[in-house]
Amino acid sequence: MIKKMYLVSPGPVPIPEDALAEAAKPIIHHRTDIFSDILMEVEEGIKYVFGTKQDVFIIASSGTGGMEAAIVNLLSPGDEVITINGGKFGERWGEIARAFGLNVHEIVLEWGEPYTGEQLYEELRAYPNTKAVFSTLTETSSGSVYDIKSFAHVTSKTDAVLVVDAVSGIGATPCPMDDWGVDVLVAGSQKALMIPPGIAYIAFSDKAWKLTESSKFPRYYFDLKKYKKSFGKRTTPYTPPITLVIQQRKTLEIIKKMGIEALFEHHRILADATRAAVKALGLELLSKIPGNVATAVKIPEGIDGKEFVKIVQKKYDVYIAGGQSSYAGKIFRIAHLGYMGAFDIITAISAIEMTFSEMGYKFEFGSGVKAAMEVFRREWK
């Protein structure tokens, strides 16, 4: 058979053709007016996506680099922080914080369990010297979305800043930084921003900027003051990922044209169709707080979960994701993120049904695709 690869993993995501084509064009130099204009256009676009009037900085790094940048600009060795760990990326906040010698109060949640603003309020009362709270917006490892709005409501009444890893969630689910009172927002380029990995975006609130004054971590590459100063000159302190910035302009054009609300709604419909499908197949979601980014589904009893993902990927060339860490073999994940459309979901569900059927799992063949189609028939515009 002729093999075509379908990517329905939670990042990287498929890239719009116009953005791909940008990478095939001759590269330009970054210390030029042409590039400065593009950089500033991307800056404005990302501010729109972030919902902020603050500067958003473009760092050549993965999302993890953006997370580290938050920590080294805000804090000092020994500072008390709270990290909310409901999955692999929440766990990462704790790992970075400990690597830098912070005093970490880690809230370890079962993957997919909710965490409320009230719980955070109690935690902050228990640790009144907390300087920062770290959370994820959407946890791709479990397919969850956290209640950042209520977290921000709580932190805004304290001295602690709220730092949010929105790497996978930005653009897919609401997180208006200024409106909600998020202090630090970190995003990545390879999710709903729809370009390849390589850029971390980060913005600080006034409260976060104030905290940087007392921060004693040594820093150079991630020193946001350097980025701020360069931004005033319409440039970057170090060599920017030129092609990615140019590609980002292209996908921001798409986002601005459709509007951020429509982009959330797009993801919501894809997510609803996916969940309707897996429920029709008699499968169970891992998360009690499922979000717009990815759906994590429990492997049914009697099915080898690793073998299942392998068949979907190798036989049908549909790159769903397996489970990470202790959930390897126990769940699979379908992303509905970025440049994906209704038929990417139909494709994923179809490959999943054929594989389950082949592996002897009992269900009504075709019912998943039918359920997804029912959502799309009703909601696709």
Next chain:
Amino acid sequence: MIKKMYLVSPGPVPIPEDALAEAAKPIIHHRTDIFSDILMEVEEGIKYVFGTKQDVFIIASSGTGGMEAAIVNLLSPGDEVITINGGKFGERWGEIARAFGLNVHEIVLEWGEPYTGEQLYEELRAYPNTKAVFSTLTETSSGSVYDIKSFAHVTSKTDAVLVVDAVSGIGATPCPMDDWGVDVLVAGSQKALMIPPGIAYIAFSDKAWKLTESSKFPRYYFDLKKYKKSFGKRTTPYTPPITLVIQQRKTLEIIKKMGIEALFEHHRILADATRAAVKALGLELLSKIPGNVATAVKIPEGIDGKEFVKIVQKKYDVYIAGGQSSYAGKIFRIAHLGYMGAFDIITAISAIEMTFSEMGYKFEFGSGVKAAMEVFRREWK
């Protein structure tokens, strides 16, 4: 919603990513050893696909140019010819033949009706001075495949040459030129050869070459002797479509790697799945001789066929084809051709089901996709 375009029309077809990428590379000059090597590699690849030891010529033209090349090299004004017209492209043979002042005996068939070797034998008995018989291998307008093997069996016993328009069929359905005794085979680049339009391929049997000796049509651009002479020097008489030739090398690599038999089987499985789906939806095929290239389906009563195609294309961005000529609004066509896979068919059927459902056609929602999935579950490798 974020719009992604899906192409399931009978040419052009989706192009493999590696072949697309070739077009983004800097162009090279054609009077160079580098290009000559590529040209000869493509020549060998196309000979393999044609199933011939004859030279295959690369003409910068659409498939229609290749058809005209056959006529102006073989015949003279007033010559008697038979054209088999079972659709838009069979009709074109008659149009070209008349434009050049040939004496045309046109066999006009209902679209989708078969035509046998016995019928052709009788026709040749009725017109014993016939110099050439013109047929299509696969008629995309009606989704039919003709029995070229039996036509060749008949013509091989006469002085008439058999000229076959295999523009859409080559690579998708068998037509081994030398084995079957086809005298002239014409193909295009934008179907199962999986690159953009712009190249016509043409090969002549010894019997056809002999006929060129007596041909009196004036010719220059399409004079195959010029192409033959240039080929001896590993080049082309006029500027070749350089990028297309380089792209063609890439897709021929795919074809050679999988093997031509597997390529036919690939198309056969896609076609079977498509037909299983439309039958499950209670729809009727137009053709009594359906082929591997495209499936033409009658629009059910009470449904506005033009509106139907419009919704599938504009709302779902799935580019199935409508009917041509007098079949506009009466049929729709799904291609299963070239760089398409199982999920392109699933996508097409899914969009069709959602559209029919929206338009009030009564059927079991989801049954088409299910039927296609049953074929793929059984046959996809």
